[in-house]
Structure formats: C-alpha cells, structure tokens
Amino acid sequence: MxxxxxxxxxxxxxxxxxxxxxxxxxxxxxxxxxxxxxxxxxxxxxxxxxxxxxxxxxxxxxxxxxxxxxxxxxxxxxxxxxxxxxxxxxxxxxxxxxxxxxxxxxxxxxxxxxxxxxxxxxxxxxxxxxxxxxxxxxxxxxxxxxxxxxxxxxxxxxxxxxxPLLPVYNYFLGACVKTRSGNYASKCLELMDERRVGKNEITYAALLKLAVFQRNLSSVNEILKHYVDHYSLNILSLRKFIWSFTRLGDLKSAYELLQHMVALALRGELFVKSNRGKMHSMRLDIPIPSSGQTGSEKVPLGVNDHTAPLMVEAHGNNTVALPKGHNKIPATRVLRWSFNDVIHACGQSKNSELAEQLMLQMQNLGLQPSSHTYDGFIRAVAFPEGYEYGMTLLKVMQQQNLKPYNSTLATVSAYCSKAFQVDLAEHLLDQISECSYAYPYNNLLAAYDSLDQPERAVRVLARMKQLKLRPDMRTYELLFSLFGNVNAPYEEGNMLSQVDCCKRINAIEMDMVRNGFQHSPISRRNVLRALGAEGMVNEMIRHLQSAENMYLDTPTYNIVLHSLLQANEINMVTKIFKRMRACGYPADAATYTIMIDCCGIIRSYESACALVSLMIRGGFSPNAITFTALMKMLLNNDNFEEALNLLDQAALEEIHLDVLSYNTILRKAFEKGMIDVIEYIVEQMHRENVNPDPTTCHFVFTCYVEKGYHTTAMEALNVLSLRMLSDEVKESLQEKKTELEENFVMSEDPEAETKIIELFSNSQEHLAAALLNLRWCSMLGARIIWSEEQSSWARGLSNKYG
Incomplete structure (x- = not known):
C-alpha cells in the first residue's frame, strides 16, 4: 500500500x-x-x-x-x-x-x-x-x-x-494527535511494526491521547495492558492513564489507578530527579492517620480534627522527573492534578458520594484543594434542589482565600436559577469577568420566563452583551417566549400590541440570522404561540406556511390549532387539521382534544364521538379533558342525563376528573336552577376527594340563594370553604380555629380583610378565599362551624347520594 x-x-x-x-x-x-x-x-x-x-x-x-x-x-x-x-x-x-x-x-x-x-x-x-x-x-x-x-x-x-529512529516516529504520532489524524497514525504504527522500531513511553503517551480523542475506551485499556507488560507504573504514567479514563467516563478505572498512585506515595515509591540529575526513589514523610483510615468515610467539609494530615513532602530539592522544561513540579502537585481529574469526572456523572470521599482523602493526605478542585467538586455535589450547598462551598473557598473560577460561579448560578433563586443567580453572574458559554444566562432567562418577569430578563441580555457573549439557539428560544407576547396573560391583543409584537419578533429573528442560526422546533413554536396569544391569525398562518418547507412536528400544529380555536376560526381549524394529516404528521392526545373542543363550538356531538373513536384507534385513551369536552357538548344541548352517565363512566374507568370538570356541570345546573344536580355533583366531588374552588362555592351558594334557601346557602358555603383547604391546613385546623376566628373571621380590626388578601400573594389562594367566605358568613350572623360533622347539610347529602 x-x-x-x-x-x-x-x-x-x-x-x-x-x-x-x-x-x-x-x-x-x-x-x-x-x-x-x-x-x-x-x-x-x-x-x-x-x-x-x-x-x-x-x-x-x-x-x-x-x-x-x-x-x-x-x-x-x-x-x-x-x-x-x-x-x-x-x-x-x-x-x-x-x-x-x-x-x-x-x-x-x-x-x-x-x-x-x-x-x-x-x-x-x-x-x-x-x-x-x-x-x-x-x-x-x-x-x-x-x-x-x-x-x-x-x-x-x-x-x-x-x-529506524524512534523519536522521528514518536514526533509524527504526536502530530497525528494534535490534528486528530487517526488514519495517518495507523499507517505509522504499521510501518513501525514492519521495521521493528519498537515503542517507548513517549509512544504510548501519544497513542493514549489519540485513543482519548477518538473516544476509544477499549484502546486505552489495551494500551494500559501493553504498558504494564513493559514498564512499571509510576506517578507520571499513572497521571496519563487517570486523565484518559476520566475523559472517557470510566470513573471506576480512574479511581482504581488513583488509589494505586496514593499507595505508591504512601510507600515512597515515586521516581524523582534530584538536583544532581539522578533518578531515585523518593521517600516521603507521611505520618499514618490516627483514625487508621485513608479517607473512605464521608464527613462534612472543613477541618478534620480527628485525622493527622499526611504531608507529602520530598526531602531536599527533589522533584518528579517530568519532560524537559517541566522538571520542577513537586510530586504533591501531580497527585493533586489526578485527584482533580477524578473529581471533575464525578461532576460529569453527578457522583456526589465519590466526590466527597475523594475530597476527604485529599485532606487526609495534606493535599490542599485548589480552585480547580472546587470547580469539579461543586459540579458533583450541588444540585438544583440543594443549591444552598453550592453557596456554602463558595463561602468555604472565600475563607481559604481561593478565588472561584468563572465556570464555578456559572455552575452555582445555574443551580440557583433552576431553584428560582433569581436574585442569587443574578448576583453570581455579575461576578463573572469572562464567559464563553451561554447556559448560565439561559437558565436565568428561563427562570424569568417561568416567573413572568421579562423586565428583569433585559438586564441579563445587557450583561451578555457587555461580556461579548454570543447567544446560542436556546437563548433565542427563550427570547421569543419572553418578549414575543406583549400583553399580560389573559389579555386580548389590540392594534398597538400587535404592531409591537411583530417588531419584537422581527428584531429577534434578524439577530438570530446574523449569528448564523435558523429556527428550531422550539423557537418556531414560541413564535407561533406569541402570535396566537396576540390574536394575529394571518401572521401566524404565514409563519406556519413558511415553516412547512422545513421540518415541523405535531406540537407546532397543536399550538396553531389551539390559537385558531381561541380566535373562533372554526373553518381554519378544520383546514389546518386536514393539512396536518395530509402531510403525514400524526395527531396526538392534545390534537384530538382541540378538535373535540371545536366540535363543541359547532355543537356536533356525533363528530366529537367520531374523533374519540379515531383517538382510541390511534392508541390514545380519553382523559379528563376529553370527558370534560364531551360533557360540555351534552350540557349545551341540555342533555344532563348523558352528561352524568359520562361522569359515572369516567369513575368506572378510574379517570380522575379535576375541579374544572365538575364545575362544567355545576355551571349548567346553576343556569337551569337544578338544585338536585348541584347537590349530587357536590357529593360526588367529596367522594372522589376533589376539593372545591371559589367557582364551585359561587355556583352552589348562588343557586341556593336564588331558590330562597338562605340558611342552607350559608351552611353550604361554610362547609365548601373548609373543603377548599389543603390537607396540611385541615390537620391543624382544630388547633388554629381560635386564632383564625380572632385574627380573621370574627376580628373587628378594619385591616382584617387586608391581611386576608395578603395571603393571595403568598400562594395561599384557597386559604384566603375560605377565610373571606367564613368572615362574610359571620358578618351575616351565621354560626361558623369548623368541622363537617357539625353540618346537617353535609350529612344530608351523604345520606341522600352516598
């Protein structure tokens, strides 16, 4: 050849x-x-x-x-x-x-x-x-x-x-490693075998790097086997193999070799070069830990008073024998490098237990963790649900006068963002002086998107621009979600907001093109969702048509169908649905639910049943939303009997309906003044452990009042308000009823209602609504009961429909 x-x-x-x-x-x-x-x-x-x-x-x-x-x-x-x-x-x-x-x-x-x-x-x-x-x-x-x-x-x-000159072949192999030219390296190895050039440690080091770049773990194991057959493992060769295994994700092999390196250190078998240039074995001054352990148990970070430090210290001017120009690096530093490699691998695999064990072992050996050590350690042990640990480790670094890397700050900031601790996350990002990756900023943007705080996201973008950080595709996906929709949720778009929406979307798209990005499925969906929320049907259809030349998916069509349904564009919904199926995009459960809702608008129960049949044949079982849509259609035709039959069928099929499903029936029963249906539904909710909401209370209370049953209305409102409370509040209700009566329900303080309303801002909406209802009942002279067992109305419904 x-x-x-x-x-x-x-x-x-x-x-x-x-x-x-x-x-x-x-x-x-x-x-x-x-x-x-x-x-x-x-x-x-x-x-x-x-x-x-x-x-x-x-x-x-x-x-x-x-x-x-x-x-x-x-x-x-x-x-x-x-x-x-x-x-x-x-x-x-x-x-x-x-x-x-x-x-x-x-x-x-x-x-x-x-x-x-x-x-x-x-x-x-x-x-x-x-x-x-x-x-x-x-x-x-x-x-x-x-x-x-x-x-x-x-x-x-x-x-x-x-x-044959081995250094020539070694240099060529090293060049193959730098350029990742595996083909030339293979030819060189064939030539070396043909000419019987042999191999030395430099050859194996080059082959090891090449195997890592090629992601070939089996080759690394093979090289290790051949190396051990010809050479003795020393601290330098062990470092190379540990580095290789950590880069390829073989944490077990890397850990075993690291422990072998530690064993060499404990026996003083580290080959070094003295100030006279002679190779010899270095004896280390290593006291044995008083606990008799080498760092296998887990303890909290910090100073361990029960373990004497193992000071790895070379006598005289001895250093590890490294290549020319690097022969002044102490053995302790090489050990620390290998510990860092394994700890960083723990960070990649999220193996917090092993990372903590290695950190403790470093302390026992007297190896002081560096900023690089903490960078990997924090990745391993700090998770979104435990972001506080990451903050604690940053404080530990500060106490040790270690400056955290930018990547360390970015990691902890990302965990804070995922836990919605946005103030902490933003504070950490402000400390970053240089960053080449957008993920920590994307996590903060995602948090602001979930919290509906687009105004704070503007500061994040300004910081990215200040650092000259190039956005990635995830950034643009979040920008469309944050800034595409102008109006607040549940507000309809108007001419001004629609013009503003187009300007924002066009500006983001232009910047995306300048940076060489095209729309992803997520960014396309976010654009369509924003246009749909603003009621810009024509613009939304235009974007859909332009995207049909590229790859689309079912969720994208679902967004368009839902927006068209909200805009009451029934004919267009049917047209897009047919086009979607003609293009080969399969409908999913959400698609069928949207189309069943469409049938409800045109009051075609037969078409809805046909869609349910098609849905089942497609492998999707009807869910609570499907049953709610079908019941709504039946109720619109005043067919209460069939609607209640569907309610029973859902219970038989163990489909757990939510409060919205029951409120659908209550609304129609309230409009028709059908108290018997309302009472039946209330008891069904109680039996199925579905807590009422303020809408439920409104329908039941108002229906009784309009029929003239004022006392029953007050008692029903009292019981339903208690049922609105969470299980946690119900368990301590008897203990806190006196406090609730004095501070809220029967309080004469003019600020009492203001205090109740403040509970809404603390995500205790149902507790606040219940207390307002009970206070209103008290003001009307009704006796407040704190247990359902005291209610004759609740017992009557249980006896009648239980």
Whole structure:
C-alpha cells in the first residue's frame, strides 16, 4: 500500500539521493569527525590545514546564521542564494552544518525551505544524521503536511544505512494527535511494526491521547495492558492513564489507578530527579492517620480534627522527573492534578458520594484543594434542589482565600436559577469577568420566563452583551417566549400590541440570522404561540406556511390549532387539521382534544364521538379533558342525563376528573336552577376527594340563594370553604380555629380583610378565599362551624347520594 503512495517527486528526491549519498569515510550518523575543530585552541598555534579548517567552520556558521536571518525577515530568495553559496564553497560540509537552518524550518514552520535544504544536501551527497532527519519531519508535520512527512519517513526506511529512529516516529504520532489524524497514525504504527522500531513511553503517551480523542475506551485499556507488560507504573504514567479514563467516563478505572498512585506515595515509591540529575526513589514523610483510615468515610467539609494530615513532602530539592522544561513540579502537585481529574469526572456523572470521599482523602493526605478542585467538586455535589450547598462551598473557598473560577460561579448560578433563586443567580453572574458559554444566562432567562418577569430578563441580555457573549439557539428560544407576547396573560391583543409584537419578533429573528442560526422546533413554536396569544391569525398562518418547507412536528400544529380555536376560526381549524394529516404528521392526545373542543363550538356531538373513536384507534385513551369536552357538548344541548352517565363512566374507568370538570356541570345546573344536580355533583366531588374552588362555592351558594334557601346557602358555603383547604391546613385546623376566628373571621380590626388578601400573594389562594367566605358568613350572623360533622347539610347529602 505504501508503494502506491510513493509515486511522487518527493520520492524521487528522497529515494534516489539517499541511495547515492550513503556516508563515506564519515563518523557515526554521517558526521565528518575530521571537520570538527576546537575553537578554544590558541589561534597563534594553528598551522596549515588546521587554520584553514577553523576559518571554514567559522564561515559555515556565519552563513547558517545569515540564512536563518533572511528567512526570519521574509527574504526567501536571499536565503536560497545564501544556501547555494554555502554548498558551492570549498568547504567540507556535513549534516551538522545544516542543523541551524533545519531547526528554524521545524519551528517556523517552513516545510518548503526544509525540503529545499534537503534537496541541496542530496546534490552535495551529504548524508542525513538523526537531528537533521528529525528537523525535516518536524517541519513537514508542523506545516500540516502529514502525508509528505509519512512519505519521507517511508522513503528513508528503504535505505539500509539509516537505522529506524524512534523519536522521528514518536514526533509524527504526536502530530497525528494534535490534528486528530487517526488514519495517518495507523499507517505509522504499521510501518513501525514492519521495521521493528519498537515503542517507548513517549509512544504510548501519544497513542493514549489519540485513543482519548477518538473516544476509544477499549484502546486505552489495551494500551494500559501493553504498558504494564513493559514498564512499571509510576506517578507520571499513572497521571496519563487517570486523565484518559476520566475523559472517557470510566470513573471506576480512574479511581482504581488513583488509589494505586496514593499507595505508591504512601510507600515512597515515586521516581524523582534530584538536583544532581539522578533518578531515585523518593521517600516521603507521611505520618499514618490516627483514625487508621485513608479517607473512605464521608464527613462534612472543613477541618478534620480527628485525622493527622499526611504531608507529602520530598526531602531536599527533589522533584518528579517530568519532560524537559517541566522538571520542577513537586510530586504533591501531580497527585493533586489526578485527584482533580477524578473529581471533575464525578461532576460529569453527578457522583456526589465519590466526590466527597475523594475530597476527604485529599485532606487526609495534606493535599490542599485548589480552585480547580472546587470547580469539579461543586459540579458533583450541588444540585438544583440543594443549591444552598453550592453557596456554602463558595463561602468555604472565600475563607481559604481561593478565588472561584468563572465556570464555578456559572455552575452555582445555574443551580440557583433552576431553584428560582433569581436574585442569587443574578448576583453570581455579575461576578463573572469572562464567559464563553451561554447556559448560565439561559437558565436565568428561563427562570424569568417561568416567573413572568421579562423586565428583569433585559438586564441579563445587557450583561451578555457587555461580556461579548454570543447567544446560542436556546437563548433565542427563550427570547421569543419572553418578549414575543406583549400583553399580560389573559389579555386580548389590540392594534398597538400587535404592531409591537411583530417588531419584537422581527428584531429577534434578524439577530438570530446574523449569528448564523435558523429556527428550531422550539423557537418556531414560541413564535407561533406569541402570535396566537396576540390574536394575529394571518401572521401566524404565514409563519406556519413558511415553516412547512422545513421540518415541523405535531406540537407546532397543536399550538396553531389551539390559537385558531381561541380566535373562533372554526373553518381554519378544520383546514389546518386536514393539512396536518395530509402531510403525514400524526395527531396526538392534545390534537384530538382541540378538535373535540371545536366540535363543541359547532355543537356536533356525533363528530366529537367520531374523533374519540379515531383517538382510541390511534392508541390514545380519553382523559379528563376529553370527558370534560364531551360533557360540555351534552350540557349545551341540555342533555344532563348523558352528561352524568359520562361522569359515572369516567369513575368506572378510574379517570380522575379535576375541579374544572365538575364545575362544567355545576355551571349548567346553576343556569337551569337544578338544585338536585348541584347537590349530587357536590357529593360526588367529596367522594372522589376533589376539593372545591371559589367557582364551585359561587355556583352552589348562588343557586341556593336564588331558590330562597338562605340558611342552607350559608351552611353550604361554610362547609365548601373548609373543603377548599389543603390537607396540611385541615390537620391543624382544630388547633388554629381560635386564632383564625380572632385574627380573621370574627376580628373587628378594619385591616382584617387586608391581611386576608395578603395571603393571595403568598400562594395561599384557597386559604384566603375560605377565610373571606367564613368572615362574610359571620358578618351575616351565621354560626361558623369548623368541622363537617357539625353540618346537617353535609350529612344530608351523604345520606341522600352516598
């Protein structure tokens, strides 16, 4: 397979020149030993050829520097001319005379001049040495020419005089890792096996990174197996494997290797480099914890007075043996890095128990958590329902003089937003100095959307703009929901609000297009919902038609159908429903419910029954909303008997109807003055544990009053008000009745009713309505009862219909 690749000009250069430029009369690696001269020798003692060789060497070095300076300043023609001057002189050249040029080409990178230099070396029959070979491969790889680099390595292998150089292959594999070129890496490995180059720790490290980028967990396990067969696991290799397993989500393997690393630390088997450069095993000063544990139990964060810290401290100036330029990193820092990796993996998998265990183990080992540690730990242990823990951890960081990352603040803010703690969430976001992701701001926008506070969302958008944070699709979906609808809920649109609505939607859509986004199903639904809420039927249909050329779904059609039904556009509802089915979009339970409501408007019970049959064949069982719609149609035709039969059928099918279903019947019975039906429904509600609401109380009380049964009306209102209360309030009602009577029901304080109304703002609507009803009954002279057992009216209904 390589022979086919090698029909290229580069192969002709590399293959033919190498075979004709085998080193002759030179030292090891093709270097001319005789050409070397010691410049420290006194020049006055040099005679004859020694003086000439010294001049030649100085001239060659000057030319190398001039060529590099020309390349650095962009004078490529001048560099080429100087290169020709170098080879045309009467010098005895070797590969060493081109190292400076090739090294610059490798770092620039300048693959073209590197190959030009190589071509010149071939013409001069100068053999490559290990360094020049590596520089050329580096120049090709750094320049993005992996294919040419592989061809070059392959061609050099055809010459038996050049032994395989593992660093060259390792560098090529490293370049494959950076560019995530798995195909080239596979070819390189095949070539290494064919030429029996072997592998070292650098090779395994490159293969490990490549496996992580390819999301290949099995390859990581295979590499670990081969590595252990040839090398002993030390702190550095363990760190690499722990990092790999955490990135691929194998928390179990990462944790096991981390504990192996800790065991090495406890035994003092960390290989380090001393200040003399020699490798040896480092003995660590590690006192054993007084509890005899190594951090397996869970305890709250903070100082643990029952455990002596395990201070991992190297004697003298010893450090972990890291690659060149990084050999001054202490062993404790490498341990902390691996703990951080596993804790961050716990954050990804939401494994709070293991994260807490690791944090405790770090404390026992004397490894002080860093801001990075807390960043992963907070992700693992703080959840929306426990956002307080996240805030507590931020305070712990402050006490330890650790500045939280922007990502840490974003995480805790997102949890606060999901718990609707919007003030805390916004305060945390204001502390973020830089952010590259929109999710914490989206969570806050979603909270303001749920709380119906679009005015506060404007500040969030201003903050995003200040940080130059680019919105994502979720942001635009929320913007349409927040600002698409101008009027408050339950308010009808008018001409001014409709114009404003169009301006807002157009502005958001234009910004969305500028940032390269198209409508998603959610954003499309939010736009249609906003237009429907404003009563802009024509604009809504236009948006629907423009979206039909792309993907639509059933929920989108349901929004349009519901808006058209609200606008009483019955013909258009039928038309859109038929188009929806013709386009192959299946109706769901919501679709059928909307269409049954449509049949109720046109009073076609037969069509509604046909839809119910179609609904059942489609795999959807009728629910409470379906039964309510059918009963409403029957009641509109004054067919109380069939409506009550449907009520009984729902009970037989164990379909739990809500208070709205019962109020539908009560409303019609009230309009017809049918007290017997009202009493039957009230008792049915009591038997099915459906609490009444203020509407229920209104229908029952008013019907009795209009029939002249004033005393019964007061007693019924009293009992229904008690039934409105939640189970929690009912349990303590007998204990609190005196307090309720004195402060609310029978109080002579002119502010009593104001205090009751304040309960509405605390989400205690039913308690407030019940207290107002009871206060009104008391003002009319009725005796207030606090137990249904004291009511003859309640007992009578139970005996009559129970």
């Amino acid at each position: 390589y022979r086919a690749v090698w029909r290229s000009p580069l192969r002709l250069i590399v293959g033919s020149k190498l075979r004709s430029t085998v080193s002759r009369g030179r030292g090891r690696n093709g270097i001319d030993i005789g050409a070397r001269c010691s410049c420290s020798r006194n020049v006055t003692t040099l005679m004859g050829n020694d003086f000439i060789r010294c001049q030649d060497e100085s001239t060659r070095k000057i030319l190398q520097v001039q060529i590099v300076d020309a390349l650095r300043s962009g004078e490529r023609h001048g560099a080429s001319a100087l290169l020709l001057k170098l080879i045309q002189g009467n010098y005895s050249l070797s590969a060493d005379d081109f190292h400076g040029i090739l090294k610059y080409c490798a770092r620039s990178p300048d693959a073209v001049f590197a190959m030009e230099t190589y071509s010149v070396m071939c013409k001069k029959e100068i053999s490559l040495d290990s360094r020049s070979l590596l520089f050329i491969v580096q120049a090709l790889c750094n320049g993005g020419h992996l294919d040419k680099a592989l061809e070059f390595i392959h061609a050099l292998g055809e010459n038996d005089s050049i032994s």
